[in-house]
Amino acid sequence: MVALFVVLTFVLFIVVDLFVVKSQKKHHPAFSVSHSFQESHAMFNKKSFLLPQGVMLTKLHVWLNRINDEKVRIGIDDFVMKALGGVKVVPAVEMGSFVERGQVVFNAAVNNKKIQFKAPIEGTVVGVNNTNNEITDPYNNDWVLEIIPKNGDAKQTNVIKYEEAFDWIKSEFKRLKDFIIEQSTQPTLAGVTMYDGGNLVEGVVSYLGDEAITKFEKEFLS
Amino acid sequence: MINKILPKITFWRVVGVSIAIFGIYSIIERFVYGLGAVTNLSDEFPWGLWIGFDVVCGVGLAAGGFTISAVAHIFHIKKYEPLTRPAILTAFLGYAFVALGLIVDLGRWYNIWHPLIMWNPSSVMFEVAWCVMLYLTVLFLEFASYALEKFNFNKILKLIRKALIPIYILGIILSTLHQSSLGSLFLILPTKMYPLWYSQYLPYYFFFSAIAVGFSMIVFESYMSSRAFGHGLKFSLLSEISKITMVFLSIILAAKVIELIATDKIQYLFIPVTETYMFYLELIVGYIIPIFLLSNKELRTSRKWLYISSVFVISGFMLNRINVSITSIQRSAGVDYFPSAQEIGISIFIVTVGVWVFKLISNYFPVFEHEIEEGENDHAENVSVEGILANK
């Protein structure tokens, strides 16, 4: 009987707490419900990423594309675009300047919060895309900088092999989901089936608030 | 104006303060008038709620500290690292409050230090006392390495970090010993305990179920702190460690079933008495339901069901421990023991203080911030390992 009493007391406290949470109109991490959120938003999943031939992805989520013997174009990749939602990118370096690897080369604004992108190669900036659009076509029209790499090549960068790029994107997508789930106090934000494949709301990171955006920058862009 | 001076009145604050008032009153009563005045304990039934719940359950429920420490620090599964700090803090507080519960329960509590100098190595209680003392020290050092970060006492911090890996290993061994020893305590009662619970394998059951419930406690406590502090939930990690819980629950369940079949104890399953029902309840709540819930991937990866399964594991665990320490002994003792209001009040008060202190420490020390500073702490880890190498 004592055993029963102890367990019932334990359960009683838990149940009373559920009612307390409800009466305070807060969310209990186990029982919050708001399914309507993702329905009105565009979704993406691990299969919906683009990668044109010739584009090389890097761990910094800044892509490279050799457009001729000299010049390399760089820009933000599809993954970041979808994770952050409508992003405007502003170059942080001027024409003719020399950029080091790891130097901040452009900024994006999300929720009025600035996040920084770092250069995957070093070299001289020879072209800047000044269209100032919201990025929609990341690998073509919406490139950001043109660079002539030092020593004329793009060696020694964290480039991901083309064959492995999709697997890498998938793993990044999974990492993003885990990240979202950890950051989110509203589980349904991440999608219905959070684990196996599943969809994410476009711009999901921007819905999580400034702190999460800073963490995203730290975890995915450096 | 008054609103600014007084803390906001919430439901749990009112409940907490009432618990504290009654708890403190009961503790004073106990130390002024003695055990007989406040408890329903008797010569026939010398161990009650304080031993059964505060000590035997309490130590088990604090097992998350050593299990997660083994996984993250010894097996180097780095991703579990964010779970270690809250788990180790919970363990430290858990044991501290077990010690507090013991002081209330011991008749001559001022002699609690006697095992230090009066040795009887043939006593399981002696072993438990030593392990708990040493493990509390170990947990204190582990926790101190976090707390010192806050104050930038870098010299002491370096010193502790150098010794951290041996400390982790020592902590795991000590936990193995005393978690199983709590089961060994009851080995010496073959004629007093009801046969469904008495078993020569009690130490093994206790050890394995402590591992299982340790991970479930981490899950439960993560939900609770997420609810209290409003920060995120390391859900994917929790979902993964719950698999370990399921494996260990299955092992124990299988062992119990095999033991029942292999010995003549199976007949007791068909005797319609309270003990039989309690035994069934323990198996269903603590093993069958959670194994079912956690083996189903869809349920395991659902926030709601993961939480519910942890509540089942913890409830089943408490049923088991109290069945072993109280239910199984009632028949041979020939008395119906039920704890007095003061016994219950003090037990709940101790748990409440534990929750308060946890909240307080989490607010002021880097318990949860760890997840933001991941890069930094990796470095710290390297320092400690290099430190050990340099020492050799």
Add this chain to the structure above:
Amino acid sequence: MKSKKGILFDSVLCVGCGACYEACKTENDLGEIPEDYFKQRLSDKNFSVIEDYDGIYARKLCMHCAEPTCVSVCPVYAIEKKENGAVVYDADKCMGCRYCMQACPHNIPRYEWASNNPRIRKCTMCYENRTSKGLPTACAEACPAEATLYGDLDELKVIARKRIEENPDSYYPEIYGLDEAGGTNVLILASVPFEQLGYAPNLPKEGLPKLTKEALDKIPGVVTFGGLFLGGMYWLTKRKNEIAKEKLVKELDNNDK
């Protein structure tokens, strides 16, 4: 070596006069002596009682086990088996965990529940003032019917066997205490099976301390093996991670070329 002493209680000869009860109360300074001594049960004020089972009188007192469970479970050695066989408690060492009460197969130790400085209370075989000085226990000295005898344990066993042999019709043909939980220094004779008189039934023949000793003996093994295993795992998994990291770095280098 001093010979082991013991007490023989013969419920067949016991007339229920209560002399042993009174002597015990006086000897141990246990307060006023009540009239209705049959109604008394073991407590912090009664180290020994006489229970009335429909005209059969059964004395209850500490059995002074040969391998005392209480001695083995006490974490601070507050209970000791003396050289003459008496099991004696030392309140100065005790911390009051009550494991002895929980563990005693005969349910003997009692506790001063009303005290704020509680002691374990039980029969001491009059060790301090009598048996350590060669005197018999107070109860044996007081018994007018030779129902309680004090003496060498081996001699008492001989007497007990002789009584059963000489009067086989009056006695249940066994001696309680020869091998109950490893044997006791208190022996009991009765006309009916002992469980009918409230003596603990079904005790194993071996001493109970063996049960926990087996578990405790595993400790050095757990510590050694556990230390080696955990240390090994620590090193192994660390090395594994390092190798994986090195491999990754190499692959990345290759990619770049």
